[in-house]
Amino acid sequence: MSEEIVSRLQERFTEITPRESLDWPAVNCPARQWADLAAALREEYGYRFLMDVSGVDWKEEAPRFMVVYHLFSTRKHAYLRVAVACPEDKEPEVPSVVKVWPTADWHERETYDMFGIRFRGHPELKRILMWEDYPFHPLRKEFPLAGWETELPDREVAEQTGAKVIGAPMMGGPFVAPDEGPMSEREPRARDETWTEKNPKPKK
Amino acid sequence: MAKEATEVSYGDVLSRVSRGEGELQPDRMALSMGPSHPSTHGVLRLMLDLDGETVTRCEPVVGYLHRGDEKIAENMTYNQFVPYTDRLDYLAPLANNVAYALAVEKLAALEVPPRCQAIRVLVSEMSRVSSHLMGLGAYALDIGAMTVFLYTFTEREKLYTLFEELTGARFTTSYTRIGGVARDLPGGWLGKVDKFCDQFLPVLDDCNDLLTRNRIFLDRTEGVAEISKEDAIGYGLTGPNLRASGVPSDLRKDCPYSGYEHYEFDVPIGARGDCYDRYLVRFEEMRQSIRIIRQVIQSMPDGPWYAEEAKKIFAPPKDKVMTSMEELIQNFMIVTQGPQMPAGEVYFEAENPKGALGFYIVSKGGGVPYRLKIRSPSFCNLSILPKVARGCMIGDVVSLLGSFDFVMGECDS
Amino acid sequence: MAEQKHELAYDTKIEGDIVVTRADAAINWIRSHSMWPMPMGLACCAIELMAAASSRFDIARFGAEVMRFSPRQADVMIVAGTVTYKMAPAVRRIYDQMAAPRWVIAMGACASTGGMYRSYAVMQGVDRIVPVDVYVSGCPPRPEALLDGLLKLQKKVAGERSVQQLRVPESAQAPHSSL
Numbered sequence: 125m126s127e128e129i130v131s132r133l134q135e136r137f138t139e140i141t142p143r144e145s146l147d148w149p150a151v152n153c154p155a156r157q158w159a160d161l162a163a164a165l166r167e168e169y170g171y172r173f174l175m176d177v178s179g180v181d182w183k184e185e186a187p188r189f190m191v192v193y194h195l196f197s198t199r200k201h202a203y204l205r206v207a208v209a210c211p212e213d214k215e216p217e218v219p220s221v222v223k224v225w226p227t228a229d230w231h232e233r234e235t236y237d238m239f240g241i242r243f244r245g246h247p248e249l250k251r252i253l254m255w256e257d258y259p260f261h262p263l264r265k266e267f268p269l270a271g272w273e274t275e276l277p278d279r280e281v282a283e284q285t286g287a288k289v290i291g292a293p294m295m296g297g298p299f300v301a302p303d304e305g306p307m308s309e310r311e312p313r314a315r316d317e318t319w320t321e322k323n324p325k326p327k328k
Numbered sequence: 329m330a331k332e333a334t335e336v337s338y339g340d341v342l343s344r345v346s347r348g349e350g351e352l353q354p355d356r357m358a359l360s361m362g363p364s365h366p367s368t369h370g371v372l373r374l375m376l377d378l379d380g381e382t383v384t385r386c387e388p389v390v391g392y393l394h395r396g397d398e399k400i401a402e403n404m405t406y407n408q409f410v411p412y413t414d415r416l417d418y419l420a421p422l423a424n425n426v427a428y429a430l431a432v433e434k435l436a437a438l439e440v441p442p443r444c445q446a447i448r449v450l451v452s453e454m455s456r457v458s459s460h461l462m463g464l465g466a467y468a469l470d471i472g473a474m475t476v477f478l479y480t481f482t483e484r485e486k487l488y489t490l491f492e493e494l495t496g497a498r499f500t501t502s503y504t505r506i507g508g509v510a511r512d513l514p515g516g517w518l519g520k521v522d523k524f525c526d527q528f529l530p531v532l533d534d535c536n537d538l539l540t541r542n543r544i545f546l547d548r549t550e551g552v553a554e555i556s557k558e559d560a561i562g563y564g565l566t567g568p569n570l571r572a573s574g575v576p577s578d579l580r581k582d583c584p585y586s587g588y589e590h591y592e593f594d595v596p597i598g599a600r601g602d603c604y605d606r607y608l609v610r611f612e613e614m615r616q617s618i619r620i621i622r623q624v625i626q627s628m629p630d631g632p633w634y635a636e637e638a639k640k641i642f643a644p645p646k647d648k649v650m651t652s653m654e655e656l657i658q659n660f661m662i663v664t665q666g667p668q669m670p671a672g673e674v675y676f677e678a679e680n681p682k683g684a685l686g687f688y689i690v691s692k693g694g695g696v697p698y699r700l701k702i703r704s705p706s707f708c709n710l711s712i713l714p715k716v717a718r719g720c721m722i723g724d725v726v727s728l729l730g731s732f733d734f735v736m737g738e739c740d741s
Numbered sequence: 742m743a744e745q746k747h748e749l750a751y752d753t754k755i756e757g758d759i760v761v762t763r764a765d766a767a768i769n770w771i772r773s774h775s776m777w778p779m780p781m782g783l784a785c786c787a788i789e790l791m792a793a794a795s796s797r798f799d800i801a802r803f804g805a806e807v808m809r810f811s812p813r814q815a816d817v818m819i820v821a822g823t824v825t826y827k828m829a830p831a832v833r834r835i836y837d838q839m840a841a842p843r844w845v846i847a848m849g850a851c852a853s854t855g856g857m858y859r860s861y862a863v864m865q866g867v868d869r870i871v872p873v874d875v876y877v878s879g880c881p882p883r884p885e886a887l888l889d890g891l892l893k894l895q896k897k898v899a900g901e902r903s904v905q906q907l908r909v910p911e912s913a914q915a916p917h918s919s920l
Contacts (some may be wrong), residue, residue: 146672178701201582227564230711253391269403271861278830285870289826292859366810392828396860418785481795
């Protein structure tokens with residue numbers, strides 16, 4: 125059944141390709157065809173639920189940014205995954221599907237907030253989780269978990285308390301074991317070891 | 329000051345007026361509700377435009393509890409992330425633990441033994457009861473009925489005692505592991521759960537008597553903030569909020585996981601989709617959960633409570649680690665490098681008390697996820713607020729928020 | 742009014758309707774046993790805060806059951822949960838709106854140090870923006886731990902030099918409470 129929907133979609137939308145997946149049927153869709161495909165999926169194929177919108181940053185791979193949509197059909201009780209790659213790496217952009225599924229509104233704002241991916245045609249694309257003036261996109265791969273220094277969202281409070289948004293101290297914090305290297309060096313360690321509590325982080 | 333005014337500044341109500349967004353009219357008012365407000369159940373903030381008592385515009389501002397869970401997940405092994413799932417929906421941590429473990433096991437294509445599945449169903453349903461009790465109590469408190477809150481909290485304390493005996497913590501349980509649970513059920517525990525169920529149903533009836541036909545409660549909830557089927561689906565509502573609008577969608581029935589197909593239970597749905605229906609659906613779900621719990625207790629299978637054959641995923645029990653060389657190495661590998669997963673991507677959703685909690689995991693192999701997206705039901709449920717709250721009275725907004733039963737820890741992740 | 746037959750002396754015995762004690766002791770006794778908390782419920786700890794307030798643990802035994810969501814009516818702010826950078830200014834503003842004397846309990850690991858959330862979005866301890874009197878450990882602390890924290894705060898208040906501090910120092914005046 126999983127292959128069926130993919131091949132049926134391929135007949136109609138020539139530019140989409142099957143996508144490797146461990147569970148649900150999945151397709152890759154180029155950004156220029158996504159708006160048409162989305163409308164058809166909702167109206168004709170019964171995918172009335174947009175469950176999730178998720179950005180992925182593939183780092184060195186091209187294209188770097190991708191938006192992954194998970195659709196759910198209440199009739200067939202099955203999911204469909206659609207991956208839409210952003211054609212541009214510098215200013216990633218895909219068409220918005222707010223008009224098709226209203227729930228995409230917040231999901232797209234979240235993806236914009238976390239990855240800086242813009243959604244063409246979104247009614248009010250602004251940050252949702254971080255504050256409006258926050259300068260970074262935290263889920264991009266080059267952004268460290270500890271964060272970079274910046275200003276508090278409220279200038280008055282920042283002036284009065286002298287507090288800033290600072291990089292979180294990582295010593296003893298989240299740590300992982302690297303996948304490669306000799307066994308003796310694979311013990312868990314802080315992911316970012318360039319600075320510790322004793323050697324403060326260099327100013328950016 | 330218009331340019332400098334930021335999101336959190338209290339000045340922005342003033343600045344919006346000074347920018348001339350709408351003439352300054354005696355009946356019009358901009359009201360910032362939250363982020364610290366008793367009825368917003370955490371740190372939700374609503375920017376309301378009022379015309380007299382009527383809400384003309386409602387803009388929720390979320391993110392005040394954004395802790396970076398998804399980024400944290402990319403920086404640690406699969407098992408290390410389990411404690412963070414406790415703190416997503418902190419009213420039902422066990423259900424989150426189970427949903428997360430199931431998602432990662434789906435990635436590993438790992439089937440856990442029947443006893444483990446039954447334990448997971450049991451704890452999920454118990455946490456559903458616990459979460460709905462909290463929702464019910466807080467809802468009643470919000471609209472002025474304090475007694476129910478004390479009743480439900482007494483029951484929650486009993487559940488907490490049971491959780492504590494099982495997991496060692498009252499509600500940050502971290503009970504599941506990838507490929508199993510942290511420990512087997514303690515002796516005699518099932519009997520205690522059974523006893524709890526016996527005395528719980530009469531208490532539920534008491535709450536029912538206090539609220540369901542209560543004139544004041546009816547006036548505050550009936551016909552308030554109705555959500556149509558189409559809107560509920562379009563805005564991606566899940567869980568009781570969706571079912572109250574008359575959509576019989578429950579993942580436990582639709583895509584059964586962890587052996588839910590073995591148990592008999594009904595899925596209550598509402599007719600109108602108003603606050604009262606949402607309350608009734610939650611109420612009935614608690615009764616159904618008790619039904620499932622009883623079935624699980626009666627049919628609890630024997631056998632192993634973790635996937636014994638998954639040597640690269642589940643760390644062996646401590647007594648074996650201390651006595652056998654092979655298990656010691658296995659334990660060391662899993663603790664240092666994390667459970668070994670294949671490359672690929674999966675999406676899994678579980679029917680949590682608040683709705684469908686989904687995990688989208690992208691793996692490049694190894695013990696650390698490349699990307700982990702949390703689809704939080706509260707986040708999607710709240711996104712319908714601007715549409716529903718428009719036209720409500722200001723007092724109804726409180727009623728509406730309570731009936732949504734959201735948790736900001738999960739919404740903002 | 743004191744009647745003539747009782748003699749005034751430096752004595753803490755109750756004699757008729759007169760108690761003689763130090764003003765500090767009397768003020769502190771009153772203050773410490775009627776702490777009205779401002780429940781700054783931010784995250785998971787708020788649930789344990791509610792548990793502490795409800796039937797089993799009953800914070801009323803220690804005179805702190807009057808949860809006031811208005812900072813103007815509160816004495817002690819219980820910061821229960823993770824303080825994110827986005828939320829921090831709001832916490833500070835609410836603290837500023839509280840009337841002196843005021844105290845702060847940082848409940849749980851997140852409020853005390855950032856706890857397990859060492860990430861870009863979480864303030865590493867609420868003491869970066871407000872002065873904290875008592876830190877309660879735990880993730881989340883059990884209600885008993887919170888009650889213990891409250892008792893510790895009562896003890897601290899009992900030792901304060903309240904009469905000297907009746908004149909509010911300028912640093913404690915609330916500059917942001919105009920709105």
